[in-house]
Amino acid sequence: xxxxxxxxxxxxxxxxxxxxxxxxxxxxxxxxxxxxxxxxxxxxxxxxxxxxxxxxxxxxxxxxxxxxxxxxxxxxxxxxxxxxxxxxxxxxxxxxxxxxxxxxxxxxxxxxxxxxxxxxxxxxxxxxxxxxxxxxxxxxxxxxxxxxxxxxxxxxxxxxxxxxxxxxxxxxxxxxxxxxxxxxxxxxxxxxxxxxxxxxxxxxxxxxxxxxxxxxxxxxxxxxxxxxxxxxxxxxxxxxxxxxxxxxxxxxxxxxxxxxxxxxxxxxxxxxxxxxxxxxxxxxxxxxxxxxxxxxxxxxxxxxxxxxxxxxxxxxxxxxxxxxxxxxxxxxxxxxxxxxxxxxxxxxxxxxxxxxxxxxxxxxxxxxxxxxxxxxxxxxxxxxxxxxxxxxxxxxxxxxxxxxxxxxxxxxxxxxxxxxxxxxxxxxxxxxxxxxxxxxxxxxxxxxxxxxxxxxxxxxxxxxxxxxxxxxxxxxxxxxxxxxxxxxxxxxxxxxxxxxxxxxxxxxxxxxxxxxxxxxxxxxxxxxxxxxxxxxxxxxxxxxxxxxxxxxxxxxxxxxxxxxxxxxxxxxxxxxxxxxxxxxxxxxxxxxxxxxxxxxxxxxxxxxxxxxxxxxxxxxxxxxxxxxxxxxxxxxxxx
DNA sequence: TCAGGTGTC
DNA sequence: GAGACACCTGA
Numbered sequence: 001x002x003x004x005x006x007x008x009x010x011x012x013x014x015x016x017x018x019x020x021x022x023x024x025x026x027x028x029x030x031x032x033x034x035x036x037x038x039x040x041x042x043x044x045x046x047x048x049x050x051x052x053x054x055x056x057x058x059x060x061x062x063x064x065x066x067x068x069x070x071x072x073x074x075x076x077x078x079x080x081x082x083x084x085x086x087x088x089x090x091x092x093x094x095x096x097x098x099x100x101x102x103x104x105x106x107x108x109x110x111x112x113x114x115x116x117x118x119x120x121x122x123x124x125x126x127x128x129x130x131x132x133x134x135x136x137x138x139x140x141x142x143x144x145x146x147x148x149x150x151x152x153x154x155x156x157x158x159x160x161x162x163x164x165x166x167x168x169x170x171x172x173x174x175x176x177x178x179x180x181x182x183x184x185x186x187x188x189x190x191x192x193x194x195x196x197x198x199x200x201x202x203x204x205x206x207x208x209x210x211x212x213x214x215x216x217x218x219x220x221x222x223x224x225x226x227x228x229x230x231x232x233x234x235x236x237x238x239x240x241x242x243x244x245x246x247x248x249x250x251x252x253x254x255x256x257x258x259x260x261x262x263x264x265x266x267x268x269x270x271x272x273x274x275x276x277x278x279x280x281x282x283x284x285x286x287x288x289x290x291x292x293x294x295x296x297x298x299x300x301x302x303x304x305x306x307x308x309x310x311x312x313x314x315x316x317x318x319x320x321x322x323x324x325x326x327x328x329x330x331x332x333x334x335x336x337x338x339x340x341x342x343x344x345x346x347x348x349x350x351x352x353x354x355x356x357x358x359x360x361x362x363x364x365x366x367x368x369x370x371x372x373x374x375x376x377x378x379x380x381x382x383x384x385x386x387x388x389x390x391x392x393x394x395x396x397x398x399x400x401x402x403x404x405x406x407x408x409x410x411x412x413x414x415x416x417x418x419x420x421x422x423x424x425x426x427x428x429x430x431x432x433x434x435x436x437x438x439x440x441x442x443x444x445x446x447x448x449x450x451x452x453x454x455x456x457x458x459x460x461x462x463x464x465x466x467x468x469x470x471x472x473x474x475x476x477x478x479x480x481x482x483x484x485x486x487x488x489x490x491x492x493x494x495x496x497x498x499x500x501x502x503x504x505x506x507x508x509x510x511x512x513x514x515x516x517x518x519x520x521x522x523x524x525x526x527x528x529x530x531x532x533x534x535x536x537x538x539x540x541x542x543x544x545x546x547x548x549x550x551x552x553x554x555x556x557x558x559x560x561x562x563x564x565x566x567x568x569x570x571x572x573x574x575x576x577x578x579x580x581x582x583x584x585x586x587x588x589x590x591x592x593x594x595x596x597x598x599x600x601x602x603x604x605x606x607x608x609x610x611x612x613x614x615x616x617x618x619x620x621x622x623x624x625x626x627x628x629x630x631x632x633x634x635x636x637x638x639x
Numbered sequence: 640t641c642a643g644g645t646g647t648c
Numbered sequence: 649g650a651g652a653c654a655c656c657t658g659a
Binding site for chain 3: 016017018019021034035077078080084108110111304307308309310311312313314315406408410
């Protein structure tokens with residue numbers, strides 16, 4: 001809708017071959033969902049615009065919106081690039097609105113979804129607004145209760161507020177958890193407003209104490225709305241769901257639970273004792289299910305916005321039957337992946353994949369082969385293509401290769417380029433690296449201009465059968481003492497473009513508004529030195545410099561734990577990129593493909609992983625990762 | 640690391 | 649269903 005500038009009330013759907021992959025809200029009003037054919041859709045709504053997704057045509061240098069793409073399923077391949085690009089712009093916008101890392105925690109949860117951990121930001125706003133929380137504690141006793149919140153009525157603005165649990169009433173005065181959620185919702189509203197104003201997209205959000213509830217909340221009221229699930233409302237909210245709607249219970253595990261206990265309702269499953277769950281599902285999975293349906297979940301918002309693998313795939317209808325046909329598709333895959341690698345910055349040595357993977361399906365049989373990408377030489381489309389051909393050869397010699405119903409090529413194991421090796425190193429090294437990067441960029445540009453690789457060992461073959469060298473355009477506790485302040489502020493933002501039945505086209509922000517840990521008087525920190533140390537990596541408060549090796553950003557002079565350096569620099573990178581996009585938009589001048597952006601590597605120096613769960617039955621690994629891993633952002637009130 | 644699989648969007 | 653992703657496990 002944004003791309004085509006269609007009116008907001010115009011029914012529109014995105015078509016992919018004979019199916020519809022996204023349906024906007026005006027179209028949903030006509031009773032459409034994703035599972036209907038395009039003929040049925042047109043019948044339901046003659047006014048419907050059905051826009052086919054962009055496709056790559058064999059031999060073309062770039063994907064495009066082809067008039068009659070749906071008629072060319074045999075020769076075209078879908079390109080989701082436009083959506084990836086918009087996804088990046090939206091992510092950059094969100095990062096722009098939020099304070100700099102390490103305060104900022106954003107997890108890309110899908111092409112149109114993010115989780116935000118707003119704990120740190122909410123914490124600092126709380127201290128600003130309620131200086132009485134800064135302590136010291138009465139009588140110097142950190143176990144003393146916090147003061148009651150001064151406010152008696154909170155203004156929830158236009159947010160959808162989930163009803164409170166039965167034991168609670170709206171007449172009860174708000175507690176600190178409520179206030180944390182309120183602040184979270186203010187932040188989320190500003191994020192959504194920025195996305196709307198700058199990029200024209202609506203989205204919906206959920207604000208709650210953890211990712212699971214925030215995500216459920218984000219889908220609760222759509223489009224273009226946000227839902228707050230206060231801690232006091234969690235039981236009430238969750239009780240009304242089928243547990244198969246809960247993340248990780250939508251698949252086989254969920255089915256297993258349904259058939260084991262004969263219900264798909266949270267309410268019913270709540271009656272099953274822990275021991276029963278553990279007995280029937282295994283200790284780990286059983287405990288996980290027990291916790292999750294009670295609204296308990298501690299998975300972290302993983303500060304991750306970069307992709308880890310890249311895949312180009314095609315299902316063949318009808319199947320293909322020869323090496324020659326398959327190779328033609330490998331060319332397209334290689335071109336697709338290479339162009340995306342260029343956008344990822346391979347030519348600037350920013351990030352680089354380590355492996356190539358080929359998947360092949362024949363009948364019900366899936367097979368795959370992978371190979372390392374030779375290090376130390378630059379990656380180009382030919383290299384990817386040649387590796388892919390080798391892998392295909394390996395699959396074929398095993399026999400039973402035809403008829404082939406599906407083929408996919410992917411690259412993965414992304415590694416940071418030289419600029420990513422940011423350990424103890426200072427800025428001097430970076431200066432050198434900057435030079436190297438610049439040289440690499442020049443080299444890439446030179447190659448682009450001269451139309452080929454000028455190193456003898458990598459000379460382009462004379463005629464490669466249609467692949468053109470190209471460079472893609474760069475485009476809490478209540479007042480009770482010592483109680484857990486169990487309100488990690490998480491937000492989930494989701495594009496208003498979901499199609500799971502009721503959902504419409506609007507993205508989602510899962511706003512986890514959570515302060516996991518305790519709300520307590522500042523002195524508590526010193527009474528728990530060992531614990532504090534354990535969490536030093538998480539502490540964003542610069543008042544803890546002695547506990548951890550610090551890094552001071554040379555661009556904004558902000559100090560932080562060394563472990564947060566990489567992420568912080570990424571944030572600057574995102575800012576730069578955005579600024580550059582703005583200037584690109586205003587001055588229409590063409591630009592070389594490799595404008596320097598300064599440093600930006602994502603070396604994962606995140607919190608140390610918790611202990612791995614011991615072996616266990618090969619259950620869907622899902623709950624494993626969900627299991628509480630210590631190292632949560634423990635926020636201690638104070639200073 | 641490799642091959643296979645699950646879950647989700 | 650199709651095209652992506654992330655993450656897990658056993659060998």
